Amino acid sequence: MTIWRNSVRKRKMDGMEYPLPHSLNDLSARFATLTLRAMAGLFSLALITVPLRGAPSAESTRINPVTPVQIDTALRDAHHLAGTRDDLDVVRVAGRSMLPFFGDGAVLVIKTTLPAANLHPGMLVIYTNHLGERIAHRVEERDTAGDWIVRGWNNTECDTSRVNDRNLVGVVYATFHANPQTLVGVSEPLATNTPVALAAPAK
Secondary structure, eight states: EOOOOOOOOEEEEEEEEEEEEOOOOOHHHHHHHHHHHTTTOSSSEEOOOOOSOOOTTTTTGGOOOOOOOOOOHHHHHHHHHHOOTTTTTEEEEEEEETTTTTTTTTEEEEEOOOOOGGGGOOOEEEEEEETTTEEEEEEEEEEEEEEEEEOOTOOOOOOOSSSSOOOOTEEEEEEEEEEEGGEEEEEEEHHHHHEEEESOOOO
């Protein structure tokens, strides 16, 4: 099951029409179509990522979009999708700073080849901060040096690390939600071998 956060539109390429979520300007129509086909038969809920606009509400910051899906199922689905292309990878989320979009128990498929110059405000990125931690936060704006300022959706302060080509890991493309309680005691190799990205307070 796939849920679009914005209305679906179509773009013509090579004489054919491809469905696209509104405002998904950074990814090709063909990539979006192939991804939808690859999602067929996946068991966990997948959300195609589009830029996040506006501001969080007090109520939304408490909502973690969990599903009954086991974490190992979400991991297998995410790795299955990532395996369809060489430029996709998988991380799992720890933390609450990006609720209600993703939090503990979520698994992210990320596109790893997008250069920092092609980022835009509202995009969700994985980057490595000055402490060597992988962080999953939202792009805010450029600073005077041309690097990107990022912030957790629910954080009042921006991260102290800036994002550029040197530390950008990838851009979030799809989110697979699962029950975070099923992560306890999981010995699934995919869980231990999938890197963790922190949705954490600003550092």
